Amino acid sequence: MPQITYIQPNGESRSIAVNPGATVMLTAVANGVEGIVAECGGSAMCATCHVYLDEASHSFVPPVSEVEHEMLESATAARRENSRLACQIEMPQGVDEIIVHIPTHQV
């Protein structure tokens, strides 16, 4: 089964098995992954599910949409080239693993 791996700022890592189509944000919230606040519940309105997409996962995920790009400007932790909103990343078909790094803070 494919999995999403969350890496905390202290290096702690947790992998959760998911079906294709699962979002990185909802999976984190449903499994109590620390550091994903997701106040708006997935409307790309709050920027509190900010993650850094691992280089190894970059090619599996569609690029940042205009709406997501706009909202990432509101992220509390520094925005980087690999910044994404976890609510906008779905587990693609035929991919074994998506890896994301959680920032130090969301609010």
Added chain:
Amino acid sequence: MITSISVERLETDAPSTDFDPYTNEVLDDPYPHYEMLRELGPVFYLNKYRAYGIARHTEIDHVLRDPGTFCSSAGVGLANFHTTSPWRKPSIILEVDPPMHARTRKVMGGLLSPASINKLRTMFELEANELLDRVLAKSRFDAVSDLCEAYPLRVFADAVGIPREGREKYLLPYGDMVFNAFGPVNDRFKACLAKAQEGSIDWIGEVCKRENLSPDGLGMQLYKAADDGLLEPEEAPMLVRTVLSAGLDTTVFTLCNAILSFSRFPDQWALLHANPSLSRQALEEVLRYESTFHSFYRTTTKEVEVAGVRLPAEQKVLVVIGSANRDPRRWGDTANKFDISRKASGNLAFGTGIHGCAGQMIARLEGEVVLAALAKRIKKINLEGTPIIHYNNSVRGYTSMPVSVEAA
């Protein structure tokens, strides 16, 4: 005799019901009715309105995240704009589908983003404390007019940048009309439309003009977005109107629901009073427990199955978010309990997906700031009479709520 309704019924295996979600009796206390709807099955059929309905959390979440199948362009009220002509011009953000939607949403998203909204915090806190200085000087007051209406009428309308004169008279009836339109065109809607036509609609049109907006407000920023080519020139005043109509009544009612919930559950107020930093989280529980927005519609673009139930194309689907927020399948055995220590994130009070409320961060800020200011100064809120409910087809709030407070 086979009626047209029963012919339609043959096409689906959804259980049907004669239940009417819009009667005053139901609106007085909708929650037992919502439980009945959830227990009918994942999808049901409302005979009276010839519409499908969904009242469970998982299925509503799914529908709201699939705008390609459950579209908004056919209207978010009961009428299907694909088959009947709309009562007004459809909203250019609420009632459009991708890819058109993303263009306006991007502008509104930036305008109302946390980075932009957080700049308002200091002013919002100042205004909350000034309002409380005046209100708390009285031993008894009407929580609706003195507090829950007064605060957003001041801070939200100031943030948008419209003139102060006329707000009380014209703004709330306008929003009332807009939210009634998320249901059927019933007597309630018609009465409200007639009332809004007595000045509100004209007044709104006037204050949304560029020359009437403050230079630094949210409204003017929409005109600047049009200057920059991000919007068509005629779209700027339409979106200013959208912000005004969507953001006022809803916040007024959210504050009403907060005051009422805390006066009914003094133990929860005691928790908040002891720790005002819980205000943000407490507001989220208010939104879950007493959703401001209760229901609206989507329209199927093709034949689709939801939880094993087949829905034909071009069908209106009522999504009862007020019920999803009380669904024990999502919230457990305590779904009907008001508990500010709960993690209420994932509630659907603001909807979700691409049409999730664009103004939710400003609404949260207003609610958080008012609750925190009250929590610091008030030990107890007592209800001093029966609150008078404000009947509306889609939103839930009050027209009066006599209270007394005990200062800390």
